[in-house]
Every structure is written in structure tokens, then in C-alpha cells.
Amino acid sequence: xxxxxxHDRSDIFIHWFNAVCWFLLLVTGVGLIHNPALNPFxxxxxxxxxxxxxxxxxxxxVHEIIGVAWIFGFVGYILVNPRGAACFLREVFAVSPDRDMxxxxxxxxxxxxxxxxxKAMGQPSxxxxxxxxxxxxxxxxxVSVIGGIVIxxxxxxxxxxxxYFTADATVAVSWAVTLHYLAxxxxxxxxxxxxxxxAISPDERPGFRSMFTGSVPEEYAKHHHRLWYEREKAxxxxxx
Amino acid sequence: MRKAQYAMVIDSAKCIDCKACVVSCKxxxxxxxxxxxxxxxxxxxxxxxxxKPRTHFQPGACMHCEAPICVxxxxxxATYKNADGIVMIDETLCIGCGNCIPACPxxxxxxxxxxxxxxxxxxxxxxxxAGLLPACVDTCPTKARVFGDIMNPExxxxxxxxxxxxxxxxVINQKSNTAPHMxxxxxxxxxxxxxxxxxxxxxxxxxxxxxxxxKTLVGLSGLGVLVMLGRQLLSGHDxxHDxxHDxxxxxxxxxxxxxxxxxxxxxxxx
Numbered sequence: 001x002x003x004x005x006x007h008d009r010s011d012i013f014i015h016w017f018n019a020v021c022w023f024l025l026l027v028t029g030v031g032l033i034h035n036p037a038l039n040p041f042x043x044x045x046x047x048x049x050x051x052x053x054x055x056x057x058x059x060x061x062v063h064e065i066i067g068v069a070w071i072f073g074f075v076g077y078i079l080v081n082p083r084g085a086a087c088f089l090r091e092v093f094a095v096s097p098d099r100d101m102x103x104x105x106x107x108x109x110x111x112x113x114x115x116x117x118x119k120a121m122g123q124p125s126x127x128x129x130x131x132x133x134x135x136x137x138x139x140x141x142x143v144s145v146i147g148g149i150v151i152x153x154x155x156x157x158x159x160x161x162x163x164y165f166t167a168d169a170t171v172a173v174s175w176a177v178t179l180h181y182l183a184x185x186x187x188x189x190x191x192x193x194x195x196x197x198x199a200i201s202p203d204e205r206p207g208f209r210s211m212f213t214g215s216v217p218e219e220y221a222k223h224h225h226r227l228w229y230e231r232e233k234a235x236x237x238x239x240x
Numbered sequence: 241m242r243k244a245q246y247a248m249v250i251d252s253a254k255c256i257d258c259k260a261c262v263v264s265c266k267x268x269x270x271x272x273x274x275x276x277x278x279x280x281x282x283x284x285x286x287x288x289x290x291x292k293p294r295t296h297f298q299p300g301a302c303m304h305c306e307a308p309i310c311v312x313x314x315x316x317x318a319t320y321k322n323a324d325g326i327v328m329i330d331e332t333l334c335i336g337c338g339n340c341i342p343a344c345p346x347x348x349x350x351x352x353x354x355x356x357x358x359x360x361x362x363x364x365x366x367x368x369x370a371g372l373l374p375a376c377v378d379t380c381p382t383k384a385r386v387f388g389d390i391m392n393p394e395x396x397x398x399x400x401x402x403x404x405x406x407x408x409x410x411v412i413n414q415k416s417n418t419a420p421h422m423x424x425x426x427x428x429x430x431x432x433x434x435x436x437x438x439x440x441x442x443x444x445x446x447x448x449x450x451x452x453x454x455k456t457l458v459g460l461s462g463l464g465v466l467v468m469l470g471r472q473l474l475s476g477h478d479x480x481h482d483x484x485h486d487x488x489x490x491x492x493x494x495x496x497x498x499x500x501x502x503x504x505x506x507x508x509x510x
Contacts, residue, residue: 032333034317037447040455046317056317057332112467162336167351170338174442177315177337178450185454189461196465201472 003215004232006132006207010081011088014073015211021070022191028063029184032056038181067155074148091132092141099128100135107136129226136197140190147187154180244389245325246363247304247421248377249397249408252428254384255280255297261376261385265301268364268375275350277301277361278376283429296429299385300411301376302327302348302361303420309437313343315446319358324389325421326365331357342438345413346420363387390421400425413437 007015030040031049034056039046050056078085106127109118115125133141154176157165161173198208206220221229257280265271265278278301285293304327310319311327318334321327334357341349341358352359364374372378377387388397401408401423409424409431416437 032316034320035315035447036312038315038451055332056330060316060333060335111471112464114471158335158337162334162356165336165356167338167341167353170336170351171440171442173335173337174339174440177335177339178442178446181315181446182450182454185450186457189454189457192458192461192465196468200469 002218004218004221004229005215006210007214008081008084009214010077011084012211012214014077017073017077018070021066021073024066025063025070026184026188028059028066031059032063033181064159067152067159071152071156074152088141089145092138092145094131095135095138100130100138103128103130104135104139107134130224131227131231132225134224136193140194143187143190147183150179150183151187154183241323242325242391243323245304245391245421246388247325247390247397247423248301249386249388249390249400249423249425250299250428251384251386251400251425252296252298253426254382255299256382257282257295257297258381260379260381261299264375264379265361268367271359272352272354275352275359277348277359281430281433298411298424298428298430299376299380300346300348300422302344303346303411303418303422304363306419306421307417309343309345309416309418309439310340310349313339313439313443315339315443325391326363327360328362329358329360331355334358339440339443342440345416345418345434345437346411347435 028049031046033040034043034046046056050059053059053062102123106118106123106125109121109123110125110127118125157172157176158180161170161176165173198204198211204224206216207224210216218229221232259280262276262278262280266276269277271277278299281298281300283296283298285295287293304321304325308319308321308327311321314320314334315337316333316335318330319327319340320330336351336356336358338351338358341351344360349358349360351357361374364372367374367378374387377385386396386400388395390398390401392398393402404425407426409426409428410420410422411424411428411431411434412418412420413434413436416434418437
């Protein structure tokens with residue numbers, strides 16, 4: 001069977017590097033929130049986590065070190081594979097509303113309420129062909145890119161707060177805290193769906209495998225990313 | 241669980257405004273120039289005809305409130321009320337966001353320009369660990385400031401409070417009553433210097449808007465995943481699987497999506 005290449009080794013590396021960083025940053029970050037009006041996972045979680053690393057200050061340090069490593073990881077990726085990064089951004093932000101919006105709606109209803117519900121709404125159950133990414137993947141990609149930039153910038157502001165900022169500039173730090181929380185919350189909401197779709201739903205199994213091997217089988221490419229598949233096939237025909 | 245409530249009981253009539261408490265605090269805690277963890281406030285003398293012009297001096301500092309708004313304003317819990325009732329700042333956890341400073345109705349907090357983190361009275365833990373009283377209490381020549389655990393009836397502070405229980409006053413801002421643990425005997429002045437606690441807009445937005453939005457989004461997303469997982473498990477496979485293998489119209493390329501240069505085709509080695 002023909003295999004279609006989707007990811008370079010650097011793409012695969014940055015995906016899993018990001019996944020590990022996000023997991024560690026999320027766990028340590030939730031442990032750093034400790035306020036009676038917030039406490040996303042209750043009062044005990046931050047206390048236990050802080051106890052495990054010898055205090056809140058150490059937890060903050062761990063979070064900061066991983067956060068800086070995460071940013072440098074992306075800088076490294078962009079330096080190693082600038083074309084891959086540019087291609088990812090181009091694909092993720094290339095939305096064709098007439099094709100992608102109905103796709104998104106139908107897919108959402110199909111996945112949650114089912115085909116009958118979609119038919120009851122007077123919608124056909126056929127999904128319009130998608131490109132390199134489908135609209136769900138693009139949506140999460142957009143949220144991750146924009147959210148990631150907000151998280152990185154606000155993180156650096158907070159990191160520099162007690163190094164560089166003066167008392168009259170703390171308004172920036174204070175808003176950085178709020179925006180950091182918002183961005184992480186929105187990305188995490190998307191991440192839950194991403195993890196389900198990619199790793200748990202059987203539908204995307206070959207896509208999941210491609211995040212290790214780099215390529216997907218022809219059948220999968222044809223059925224899930226028809227526009228991309230046709231494009232790649234045409235290109236191969238030209239090349240041959 | 242609260243084990244103690246360290247507090248200060250002050251007979252402000254004894255204060256002679258010598259400022260020894262302010263100086264010793266600065267020495268003990270190394271507060272930078274222009275900043276102090278404690279203070280002595282003075283009432284305005286009344287120079288009206290027939291009045292006896294006099295000034296009342298009122299020593300003060302962080303009041304280690306029962307309901308500290310500074311704690312509510314801190315996102316990380318770097319400011320917290322300790323089991324001994326003392327409102328503490330964990331400098332290693334404080335990121336210097338400045339939220340807590342306007343949240344104190346007494347202006348007891350400042351952002352330390354050297355450490356760039358929040359700073360205020362913590363009743364000199366280093367001195368207490370060495371068996372000493374807080375610097376300001378130790379140095380007060382008239383013993384206007386008395387310090388101790390008011391939950392321990394044997395302490396000087398608790399005994400004083402008990403003796404004067406019918407005429408103890410607290411300086412309270414009516415709009416921001418934090419139930420301060422700083423008690424003045426008989427009467428004190430001035431009392432009109434507090435300000436309404438200000439929760440920074442960023443923190444109010446975080447707790448009032450961002451937090452519910454985030455929790456709703458994550459909740460909906462989690463619910464969606466559970467529904468999808470339920471359908472997958474019930475039907476044995478993803479119900480949309482067949483329909484996503486769309487037999488939709490063949491759409492040829494050359495449309496809006498650009499070809500990715502990094503995504504080259506390869507053939508299976510097998």
C-alpha cells in the first residue's frame with residue numbers, strides 16, 4: 001500500500017515535546033493557582049503538589065524552567081524546519097468557510113448526537129472533502145497557535161516580573177496572570193477533544209500512528225484528507 | 241485548623257511618637273529607603289478657640305485580619321493566613337503581580353523595590369524563632385505595643401484584651417471590614433485614614449469572568465468527549481466513521497489550499 005508522508009522527524013519531535021511540556025506545565029501550573037475563588041481542582045491539589053517538591057517556590061521554579069524549555073524547543077524547531085512551521089501555519093489558518101463550516105457542524109453532530117439527529121436537522125450526513133487538515137484539526141491548531149503565543153508572552157512577563165518590572169508596571173503582570181489562565185483554559189478545552197479524536201477514537205488511528213511514523217496509508221489519506229490526497233497524487237504524477 | 245491567633249494589642253495613649261518601633265523594624269527587616277512595614281499615625285490637633293489642642297499617636301502595621309482581602313487578591317497563595325493567624329508572604333512563590341497591595345484597606349503592603357515582591361509586617365518570625373519579641377514590640381520604650389497569642393488566655397495580649405474587653409476598638413473601613421486583629425485599648429485616633437479595598441480589575445476579571453468561562457468550556461469539552469466515548473463504546477465503533485469515509489462529490493484540487501512543500505509523497509517500502 002502506498003504511504004503518504006505527513007510529518008518530518010522534526011514535526012514528530014515538536015509534537016511530542018510539546019505534549020510532554022504541556023502535560024508538565026498544566027500539572028505544575030494548576031498547582032500554582034491557589035486562591036479561594038479559583039482553585040480549579042480544589043484546595044488539596046496545590047497543597048499536595050507543593051508538598052511533593054518542597055514548597056510553592058520550588059513548584060514555581062519547576063514550572064518556569066519547563067516553560068522556558070518549551071519556548072526554546074519551539075525556537076529550535078522553527079530554526080531546524082522553518083518550512084514545516086510555515087506550512088503548518090498556512091494549512092491551519094487556511095479556512096474555506098463554504099466547505100469547512102458545514103463540515104465542522106456535521107462532524108460535531110455526528111460525533112455527539114448521531115446521524116439521525118443530523119438528518120432530523122435536514123442536513124446531509126456526507127462530509128465535504130477536507131484538505132491537509134480537517135476543520136476540527138484547523139480549529140484546534142488555531143487555538144493552540146494563538147493560545148500558545150499568549151501563554152508564552154504572558155509567561156515571560158510573569159517570569160520577568162520580579163526581575164525587571166517596577167511597582168508601577170505591575171498592571172501588566174497582573175493582566176498577564178489573567179490572560180495566561182484564560183489561554184490555558186481555552187487550549188485545554190480543545191486539547192481534551194484533540195486527545196480523544198487522535199488517540200481514543202478508532203476513526204483517526206492511522207493519523208495517530210503517523211505521529212510516530214510520519215506517514216499515513218493511501219486509504220486514510222483518501223477518505224480523511226481528500227483534497228490533500230488528490231493534490232499529492234497530482235504532484236506525484238507530475239514528478240514521475 | 242487555626243492553632244493560635246497572634247495579634248497586637250496597643251495602648252495608643254502610651255505612644256509618644258518616638259518612632260523607635262519604625263526604626264527597629266527597618267533594621268530588623270532591612271526594608272529599603274522610603275518604605276516601612278509599620279507606622280505611627282497622628283491625629284490633627286484642634287486649634288479652635290476654647291479647645292485643648294492635643295495630638296494622639298497611633299502605632300500600626302499589618303493587622304493580620306481575620307478576613308484578609310489581600311489573600312483573596314493573591315492568585316498563587318503566596319499570601320496566606322497561617323495556622324498561627326499571621327498573614328504571611330511566601331517570597332519564593334510571590335511573582336510580584338501587585339494585586340495584594342491595593343486590596344489592603346490599611347495600605348500595610350508595598351512592593352519591595354529590591355526584591356520586587358510584596359512586603360509587609362510578618363511579626364518578625366526570625367526573632368520569634370530565637371525566643372524574642374517582634375522588633376517593634378521589643379523596642380517600644382513605653383510598652384504601647386503588646387504582642388501575643390490572643391487564643392492563649394495566659395498571654396499578655398489575651399490578658400490585656402480580657403481586662404479591657406468592654407472598651408477595645410479596632411480601626412475598620414466600613415466598606416471593607418476585614419475583621420482586623422489589631423486592638424486598641426479604650427480609644428484611638430486617627431480612625432479616618434483607611435481606604436476601601438480595591439480588587440484589581442485583572443483579578444476581578446479572572447475570578448468573575450475568566451474562571452467561569454474556562455470551567456464552562458472545559459466542562460462542555462469534557463462532556464462532549466464523554467458523549468463521543470459513550471457512543472463509541474455502545475456502538476462498538478465510532479458512529480460517524482462510515483459517514484466520514486465520505487462518498488461526497490469528488491472535488492478536484494487546485495482550489496484554495498496551497499500545497500505544502502514539506503509534505504512530500506513517499507511510497508511504501510513494502
